[in-house]
Ligand SMILES: [Zn+2]
């Protein structure tokens with residue numbers, strides 16, 4: 001094979017599993033899907049056969065619907081064997097949502113990174129009835145559309161605890177460089193960053209499987225966002241560092257099992273794309289910032305398509321990630337507009 005034919009992507013299954021169904025993607029490895037009530041309408045979860053029990057990778061939202069479907073899965077494809085261990089790739093609600101439920105109701109062990117656990121536990125305990133002043137200031141700083149800002153300020157904000165079951169005290173930590181035995185295979189733990197801090201990925205030493213969470217997805221670019229918790233963060237720098245590092249592990253024969261969309265073969269090409277997409281976006285942003293603009297005025301060069309209301313929030317936090325990166329690399333300056341929005345402009 002020459003270089004050109006090797007740099008392709010292939011999707012071994014074109015149809016995902018339906019409700020409470022599982023597809024065996026490798027010996028003892030089941031791929032399942034749970035619904036999400038959002039534009040991105042599903043999350044992939046996996047179960048690995050431990051003989052007398054299962055280890056599951058990620059859990060879906062902490063909702064009644066998801067608990068119901070897990071009940072059907074456990075009685076169906078999981079053949080009534082218990083879930084003894086939950087491994088969570090990162091702290092987002094669609095992944096950690098039912099981890100606490102598996103711990104407290106099913107007696108499962110929770111395994112995840114320290115940052116994922118601390119972040120999730122902190123956020124589940126931090127219930128807000130109205131939008132905190134810091135979040136309002138952050139949105140204003142990003143130049144959020146005043147109408148959307150007024151709407152958000154008037155309603156009860158989304159709370160992490162709305163979609164994540166309470167996390168009891170205690171978990172088992174995994175970190176960069178660890179190896180872990182799951183489903184009859186030994187896996188190297190490699191930590192990603194940028195989409196979520198300290199995001200775990202698992203690379204099988206015994207066959208071609210990679211459990212990649214949301215760090216590596218097939219047909220959508222993982223959201224890289226800045227939030228009010230750390231308004232000056234540069235997650236794009238973390239993303240690029242992690243992707244460059246993980247791309248060195250990528251092989252042409254590996255099957256990547258991600259948190260959304262379809263499993264795929266072709267990691268070397270996908271890693272390149274996940275890096276290059278952002279370099280391209282940064283170049284277009286820099287051209288666009290020949291005159292001062294707020295992060296909210298950078299959707300066109302960043303996404304090259306119209307952003308609807310349903311994706312406005314994710315688009316805004318990703319736009320801030322890109323202007324923050326340019327600000328930290330010293331390529332743009334920023335000044336505060338009267339209304340509290342930061343305006344970014346290319347230097348020189
Ligand atoms: Zn995520």
Ligand SMILES: [Zn+2]
Nearest residue numbers: 092094214259
């Ligand atoms: Zn996700």
